[in-house]
Amino acid sequence: MQIPIEYYLIVSAFMFVVGVAGVLTRRNAIVVFMSVELMLNSANLTMITFASFMGSSVGQLFVFFVMTVAAAEAAIGLAIIIAMFRNKLTVNIDEINILKW
């Protein structure tokens, strides 16, 4: 018996909302970063789901792209966070607000 497509999508939507909530509410930059990864992966899950249900390989192909970009982004993002920590001795993003009026 096959699991219906709605189940996958609900899980994926839930993961996305958790990611958004994490980005908006957490102070620690690394956690914010992880939440971004969560959102990316929820999008990946959606694409895999549709690819599987529609019998098309395009979705899977896109997921590879997303994973590649996510890996590169993670490397750069972490590097930025380290650089920031060296300067301000904190990774709390609400303390890093020098670009204001």
Place this chain on the structure above:
Amino acid sequence: MIQLIYLTVLLPLVGFLINGLFGNKIKNEKIIGLIASGAIGISFLISVGAFIETLGLPAEHRKSIVDLFTWMNVGGLNIHFAYQVDQLSLIMALIVTGVGFIIHVYSIGYMHGDKSFWRFFAYLNLFIFAMMNLILADNFVLLFLGWEGVGLCSYLLIGFWYDKKFEKMTTSDAGKKAFIVNRIGDFGFLLGMFLIYMTFGSLNFGEVFGRVGIFNVDQNVFNFIAIFLFIGATGKSAQIPLFVWLPDAMAGPTPVSALIHAATMVTAGVYMVARCSIIFASAPAILTVIAVIGTLTAFFAATVGLVQNDIKKVLAYSTVSQLGYMFMALGVGAFSAGIFHVMTHAFFKALLFLGAGSVIHSMHEDQDIQNYGGLRKHMPKTAITFLVASLAISGIPPLSGFFSKDEILWKSYANGNLFYWGVGAFTALLTAFYMFRLYFLTFEGKSRYGKDKHPHESPKVMTIPLMVLAVLSAIGGFIGIPALFSGEGGNVFEHWLEPVFKNADARLALYSAHSHSQEIIFMVASIILAVGGILIARHIYMKKPSIASSAMKKFKGLYNLLWNKYFVDEVYDTTVVTPILKTSESFLWKITDAKIIDGAVNGVASVVNSVSKNIRKMQTGVAQFYALIMTLGIVAALFWIILSL
């Protein structure tokens, strides 16, 4: 040669460009003078060629159009850069290039050593270019190009010695005055042009004049067109009420006064009215206005000329007065007589100014005739040519001025009434008087100049032009001998211009049923008045100078009135200039500009400033806040999309 007529316009422009762009580098006065005079000289030869060619054509084919290119084609408006060669424009072209050439040559001597020699000749050439456009144009727009162009050159040349003092102001003030007063007239001219376009749907001379008799036009429209065009003419040709700029225009170098402010530019108004004769003939009421204004201008300017002491000022008022005669002629429908006077006046008035320039030159820039006297033995050529011109302007037969002035006076009676003739004839007496006052005070009697001055005859390059003009002033009238004397052939000049004015003449339907004996009586009367004027001047200024001073004391009020030129300048100052200046300063500047305009601009800026001072608080610098806004935005957008599905 007719097809080459565009060269008469182009060559002065080329001369202007060469001297204007490279004159500073050329430096050599001879080369600059040669280029400038050469351009005009060749133009003159081409005009003569075109004239001879036209002469060979039958009278009905003497009008040709040289169409160069389309200038503008917008909607129904189609303006060509086209020149019209006909009897009238040829006469004017010959006057402008001929007298212009002579004055160019004279200027080589007169302007010798001036630091801006090249600039002077560049402007002169530009002037001829504009003037030729004005007289050869075959439509109102091209005419207006020349019309404005000569105004510009007049301004540039009046203020040529821009650092020189002139009376209570500087020469550039005089230039500005000329330009502004001219602009007032030009505004009228423009309105006239608009009205013509609105009424006749074209600005081409041939089309407009052809439609005058065909289109059903209200009389008031004709009156308005005519009065607007005439306002333009009063500005350019220095008639009441816009004549005030011309006496001040004497601030320019004397050859400029001769060329622009006596011989050519100021006659542009006369030319324009003659060109549009059919329109004016359709508005007889306005013709009467023109005649009255011309008569009054002739008279009042002549009376002012009686007492002035500046040699150029006397000549300036004399010019205004003679222009008044021309308008008087136009006003009574004697268009060809007006143009005839334009021609003879160009000869003798240019000669008078050039002679005056020669005198001023030898008196070291002193222009007060009270400081002259007895100059004849030092500068005989100038004196004799000046005498010829004075006789001509006074209307002594058989010099040119006699024929043209007599023609005007006779027509003013035959087509008009005794009032025009009376004032005109009395003005002729005044003319003879002030001209010979000038002549006697300058060239005869005892010398009154200081020991530091050594009067001397001017160089040949200046005296030969004087002699050429003297010959023209003497014999120029013979082409217009009245029908009374010439018998069968009639007046040659009038006959030549007849095709141009025949429609206007037919419309006015003037027929003089006056006998020849009447004409002779009037002629003799005007000769007697002219001779009388000369004799009175001789009596007062040669025999009994005391009369002049005692008359001055006796009629002190009148003398003051004339000496101050009827206070016209002062009246304009208090009624027009000062109110405008005051309103400009206290209202337009200090309220409209400083308060309203600046206030609006600064107000907008300060509103933006205070609003943004509050709004920029949104820019917190916290990335999560931006992300929240973004998310909310996306959610809202998604909601809107989903709900609208």
